Amino acid sequence: MSAIVIGAAALFGLVIGSFLNVVAYRVPAGLSVVSPPSACPGCSTAITKRDNVPVLSWLLLRGACRYCSMRISARYPAVEAGTALAFVVAALPFATRPLPLTDPALTIAAVLELVAFLYLAAVSVVLAVIDLDVRRLPDRIVLPGYAVGAVLLGSASVLRGDVTSLGTAAAGAGAAALLYAVLWFSVPGGMGLGDVKLAGVLGLFLGHLGVAQAVVGIAGGFLVGGLVGVALLATRRSGRRSTIPFGPWMLAGAWIGVLAGMPIADGYLHLTGLA
Secondary structure: OHHHHHHHHHHHHHHHHHHHHHHHHHOOOOOOOOOOOOEOOOOOOEOOHHHOOOOHHHHHOOOEOOOOOOEOOOHHHHHHHHHHHHHHHHHHHHHOOOOOOOOHHHHHHHHHHHHHHHHHHHHHHHHHHHHHHHOOOOHHHHOHHHHHHHHHHHHHHHHHOOHHHHHHHHHHHHHHHHHHHHHHHHOOOOOOHHHHHHHHHHHHHHHHHOHHHHHHHHHHHHHHHHHHHHHHHHOOOOOOOOOOOOHHHHHHHHHHHHHHHHHHHHHHHHHOOOO
8 A cells, every 4th residue: 555655746746846847937027837837948839748747757858848949958857857846745644654445534634634745845846946946936826825725634633532733733834934034024124024024834744744843844844955055055055145045944943843853852852962
């Protein structure tokens, strides 16, 4: 069963990754993500289905348009493959535990959680790409995360009769957004409002999993961002006044919390003698 879930997640991720390439280009430009159909920017020829197979088409075309030979950026297959990997990572916690088929409510709850975190994986990929490109976290992508997380994860909690996760999810969203709002207000130019809004979404998903995951996930964003900033300064790829997008590192920290929040928190508490 686990191999089937992982395989399905990878294939689904490839397909979604192809769509995320469209989203990453069109949303910052204020364009529709559904029309017009994708076309080559060089010759305006519509991209056919055979030339739109994730990763494979790019390889077969050798990274160039079939009709005008214009180069196709390697970022397109990279996003597709990256999304497939992100979906596999998101599905791993669910694929490695038995599905409670004897209890319909628990089965539905598990499926809802899986869908929710696959959604978060897709959002993570496209927001990271957009923030690196244009230093923005568009509301069109960030804000729906509140509704999706609340409905899917809230429903899963209700089906399990788990009132605690409802409370920690709400607290995580509020605390993370408040923390980032204080930083946004206190350090002008240090981060944008998009970071504040994204923090609330990440806090919601992390809080659903537990307090440890929320604390590690939010703190992890600062740690990863700090390490990246130091590395960029050390390699002289940025200066002290350079603007560094923070969204990708927030997202990276959140996934550390999702995947390893509990063991990291336990390890820290034992190391410091607090446990």
